[in-house]
Amino acid sequence: MKKKDMNKQVKIQDAVAAIILAEGPAGVSTTKVAKRVGIAQSNVYLYFKNKQALIDSVYARETNRILSTTDLDRLSDSTIDVTTRIRLYVQQVYDYSLANPDSLTIIQQIKALNGQGMTISAADADPNNIVANLLTAAIDAKVIKQLPVSLHMGVVFSTIHTHTTNISKGRYAQDQYTFDDIFQMIWDAMKQD
Amino acid sequence: MKKKDMNKQVKIQDAVAAIILAEGPAGVSTTKVAKRVGIAQSNVYLYFKNKQALIDSVYARETNRILSTTDLDRLSDSTIDVTTRIRLYVQQVYDYSLANPDSLTIIQQIKALNGQGMTISAADADPNNIVANLLTAAIDAKVIKQLPVSLHMGVVFSTIHTHTTNISKGRYAQDQYTFDDIFQMIWDAMKQD
Amino acid sequence: MKKKDMNKQVKIQDAVAAIILAEGPAGVSTTKVAKRVGIAQSNVYLYFKNKQALIDSVYARETNRILSTTDLDRLSDSTIDVTTRIRLYVQQVYDYSLANPDSLTIIQQIKALNGQGMTISAADADPNNIVANLLTAAIDAKVIKQLPVSLHMGVVFSTIHTHTTNISKGRYAQDQYTFDDIFQMIWDAMKQD
Amino acid sequence: MKKKDMNKQVKIQDAVAAIILAEGPAGVSTTKVAKRVGIAQSNVYLYFKNKQALIDSVYARETNRILSTTDLDRLSDSTIDVTTRIRLYVQQVYDYSLANPDSLTIIQQIKALNGQGMTISAADADPNNIVANLLTAAIDAKVIKQLPVSLHMGVVFSTIHTHTTNISKGRYAQDQYTFDDIFQMIWDAMKQD
DNA sequence: TATGAATGAGTGTTCATTCAT
DNA sequence: AATGAATGAACACTCATTCAT
Numbered sequence: 047m048k049k050k051d052m053n054k055q056v057k058i059q060d061a062v063a064a065i066i067l068a069e070g071p072a073g074v075s076t077t078k079v080a081k082r083v084g085i086a087q088s089n090v091y092l093y094f095k096n097k098q099a100l101i102d103s104v105y106a107r108e109t110n111r112i113l114s115t116t117d118l119d120r121l122s123d124s125t126i127d128v129t130t131r132i133r134l135y136v137q138q139v140y141d142y143s144l145a146n147p148d149s150l151t152i153i154q155q156i157k158a159l160n161g162q163g164m165t166i167s168a169a170d171a172d173p174n175n176i177v178a179n180l181l182t183a184a185i186d187a188k189v190i191k192q193l194p195v196s197l198h199m200g201v202v203f204s205t206i207h208t209h210t211t212n213i214s215k216g217r218y219a220q221d222q223y224t225f226d227d228i229f230q231m232i233w234d235a236m237k238q239d
Numbered sequence: 240m241k242k243k244d245m246n247k248q249v250k251i252q253d254a255v256a257a258i259i260l261a262e263g264p265a266g267v268s269t270t271k272v273a274k275r276v277g278i279a280q281s282n283v284y285l286y287f288k289n290k291q292a293l294i295d296s297v298y299a300r301e302t303n304r305i306l307s308t309t310d311l312d313r314l315s316d317s318t319i320d321v322t323t324r325i326r327l328y329v330q331q332v333y334d335y336s337l338a339n340p341d342s343l344t345i346i347q348q349i350k351a352l353n354g355q356g357m358t359i360s361a362a363d364a365d366p367n368n369i370v371a372n373l374l375t376a377a378i379d380a381k382v383i384k385q386l387p388v389s390l391h392m393g394v395v396f397s398t399i400h401t402h403t404t405n406i407s408k409g410r411y412a413q414d415q416y417t418f419d420d421i422f423q424m425i426w427d428a429m430k431q432d
Numbered sequence: 433m434k435k436k437d438m439n440k441q442v443k444i445q446d447a448v449a450a451i452i453l454a455e456g457p458a459g460v461s462t463t464k465v466a467k468r469v470g471i472a473q474s475n476v477y478l479y480f481k482n483k484q485a486l487i488d489s490v491y492a493r494e495t496n497r498i499l500s501t502t503d504l505d506r507l508s509d510s511t512i513d514v515t516t517r518i519r520l521y522v523q524q525v526y527d528y529s530l531a532n533p534d535s536l537t538i539i540q541q542i543k544a545l546n547g548q549g550m551t552i553s554a555a556d557a558d559p560n561n562i563v564a565n566l567l568t569a570a571i572d573a574k575v576i577k578q579l580p581v582s583l584h585m586g587v588v589f590s591t592i593h594t595h596t597t598n599i600s601k602g603r604y605a606q607d608q609y610t611f612d613d614i615f616q617m618i619w620d621a622m623k624q625d
Numbered sequence: 626m627k628k629k630d631m632n633k634q635v636k637i638q639d640a641v642a643a644i645i646l647a648e649g650p651a652g653v654s655t656t657k658v659a660k661r662v663g664i665a666q667s668n669v670y671l672y673f674k675n676k677q678a679l680i681d682s683v684y685a686r687e688t689n690r691i692l693s694t695t696d697l698d699r700l701s702d703s704t705i706d707v708t709t710r711i712r713l714y715v716q717q718v719y720d721y722s723l724a725n726p727d728s729l730t731i732i733q734q735i736k737a738l739n740g741q742g743m744t745i746s747a748a749d750a751d752p753n754n755i756v757a758n759l760l761t762a763a764i765d766a767k768v769i770k771q772l773p774v775s776l777h778m779g780v781v782f783s784t785i786h787t788h789t790t791n792i793s794k795g796r797y798a799q800d801q802y803t804f805d806d807i808f809q810m811i812w813d814a815m816k817q818d
Numbered sequence: 819t820a821t822g823a824a825t826g827a828g829t830g831t832t833c834a835t836t837c838a839t
Numbered sequence: 840a841a842t843g844a845a846t847g848a849a850c851a852c853t854c855a856t857t858c859a860t
Contacts, residue, residue: 072265086821158351159263196401204397208390235428279846456738458651472825544737590783594775621814665842
């Protein structure tokens with residue numbers, strides 16, 4: 047009960063996220079969600095067309111959260127050096143992931159749930175995606191390797207997710223590795239030469 | 240259809256794998272599995288104690304497949320240079336993953352399904368694990384970065400998985416990138432200096 | 433068909449009771465219960481948490497029925513002679529059992545179903561139990577035999593149950609034996625000297 | 626493994642009895658029985674036509690056990706006083722029940738399982754029944770009350786069963802009450818005047 | 819906006835029984 | 840005499856979804 051003004055829609059999404067983290071994505075049911083929120087089961091359908099729409103909305107919410115904590119303007123500011131912008135991007139994902147260690151997990155879980163079918167705003171498929179554009183530009187400028195954008199993004203996502211999951215599961219302390227340690231690995235993977 | 244001598248047990252596991260790939264892990268039900276194999280639903284329980292045991296067995300089968308195509312002797316042969324052995328390991332995972340593009344996906348899906356709890360033969364937790372030992376040795380020898388083994392393994396797994404998934408989904412042709420291209424990225428991420 | 437105002441909960445309990453009488457307690461299944469009531473099987477779970485809760489509720493209902501037709505105040509009224517009160521108690525059980533010949537059967541069946549474990553409000557285990565108190569007092573006053581309360585209650589229960597079952601199965605007519613005939617047997621068994 | 630020569634048929638019946646005592650009559654399944662005996666499930670059908678036949682045979686076995694430890698000759702020996710013979714009968718049931726505290730429980734459980742339908746060799750329905758004859762004679766001779774035989778038998782059965790169950794459940798020690806104590810209650814219930 | 823009642827399809831699992839070997 | 844494989848029916852229970860109020 048952090049926020050008082052939280053509306054039901056958000057509470058429902060929170061419940062879904064909590065269940066995904068606690069029981070995996072297969073554990074999500076309207077029954078459990080409603081129970082957690084403290085509303086009638088049928089009430090879920092007032093806010094979401096059906097279960098899929100609910101889960102999609104949680105997915106969208108989490109991905110948008112990352113974007114909203116991201117300084118998109120600077121990422122697309124071509125007056126800034128590409129390398130700097132990439133580092134900035136990684137830093138932002140890193141900071142976000144440390145602050146919200148479950149967020150990436152939720153995203154990944156929902157992706158897994160939907161099997162092959164899901165491509166909701168998949169990074170390099172979305173032409174509007176600023177990050178994809180940034181990386182494509184970096185590839186063209188031969189700053190990073192001549193490899194698919196998805197590989198570059200995968201390294202960023204995977205490394206940070208593994209790292210923050212390790213921390214949140216207590217496998218090691220947060221201060222045992224600095225951002226620079228982690229970034230070094232990511233950047234070495236990406237950079238050309 | 241080379242499945243002639245296949246016994247039911249294997250057919251059932253195949254059906255599970257196929258469903259996981261088609262619908263995600265949450266789509267697996269004994270009903271669907273049985274229908275796919277062409278047996279009565281209750282028959283599944285002749286071969287597997289319960290659904291979890293079935294899924295676990297599929298998970299184990301896929302992980303063992305990798306191991307069985309892996310030359311463990313050479314990976315643990317200390318007369319061979321550590322760097323060479325790591326390259327050998329990556330090459331083996333790469334070859335396997337290209338030949339069995341779904342295998343890593345299945346493994347990842349089952350992991351996701353089981354939520355937080357799963358650590359079945361988790362790489363750096365298993366003291367007997369040869370790869371973990373190899374990487375640990377490489378870390379000690381300062382050949383690869385002073386980072387958790389899980390980060391190193393994550394880069395290998397994630398990069399190869401993303402790459403072979405891209406290929407099997409037709410996002411680009413297999414010959415568009417060589418093993419060396421992919422290995423370069425992985426090795427740059429891992430190696431010290 | 434006097435069941436007009438009956439709500440579903442009660443209808444379901446009635447169905448369970450009817451099945452127990454017709455097929456024994458092992459014959460109770462949610463499917464059969466629902467079919468008898470004319471609702472969907474899943475509907476049973478709207479009214480009862482699970483099957484055990486349903487059966488327990490039927491048990492509780494039958495035992496409460498006896499209590500509610502019993503004049504507890506007089507049974508515990510110490511201004512009344514103990515012997516009189518015991519006779520009153522037996523009379524009440526007798527009247528109830530004649531009016532509801534299946535009730536004791538249901539109670540006994542459910543007890544049997546649950547195996548050894550059941551002691552729900554078991555007579556001489558429940559300190560609040562008024563009848564147990566009455567009998568204990570009678571034992572202390574040497575009015576009835578120096579034997580366990582459960583033996584005294586067993587004679588009452590068993591004799592009346594056998595008798596009313598005989599009647600309801602048409603083995604003999606109700607007026608063939610008076611209450612006094614039956615009570616004589618019970619009281620002879622119980623009384624001291 | 627008391628007896629070495631025990632044949633399977635008997636072992637299977639033993640398993641059924643054990644399950645009834647442990648889980649109640651509803652817990653009996655061919656699967657569990659076979660597992661307990663250490664044979665294949667289908668093997669049960671080599672010895673018993675079906676499950677009902679198996680359970681009936683256990684019922685018959687237990688009732689026959691009582692009879693076989695009973696000195697039927699003396700019970701029907703008309704040179705012996707009726708009162709003496711009844712006491713003898715009660716004593717025999719008592720001894721048997723103390724030695725085999727589960728036997729009466731099993732009989733009662735199986736009766737309950739089958740619901741209304743069961744009348745397998747019900748005491749006073751069986752014209753050959755020696756005990757019924759004895760009691761009928763006693764009624765005619767006005768030695769015991771002018772009440773249905775089933776009431777007389779019920780008092781015997783119920784009182785002894787309650788008593789021995791109390792003992793085997795540790796509610797009190799066996800030597801706390803003598804046979805005479807118990808018999809007194811039973812005989813007072815039965816005897817005329 | 820909110821609810822509770824309702825339902826049919828689905829879940830995993832166990833069962834009694836049969837049959838070829 | 841014994842088995843393992845097979846099956847269809849049943850089981851308790853959960854689900855997503857709808858609808859009248």
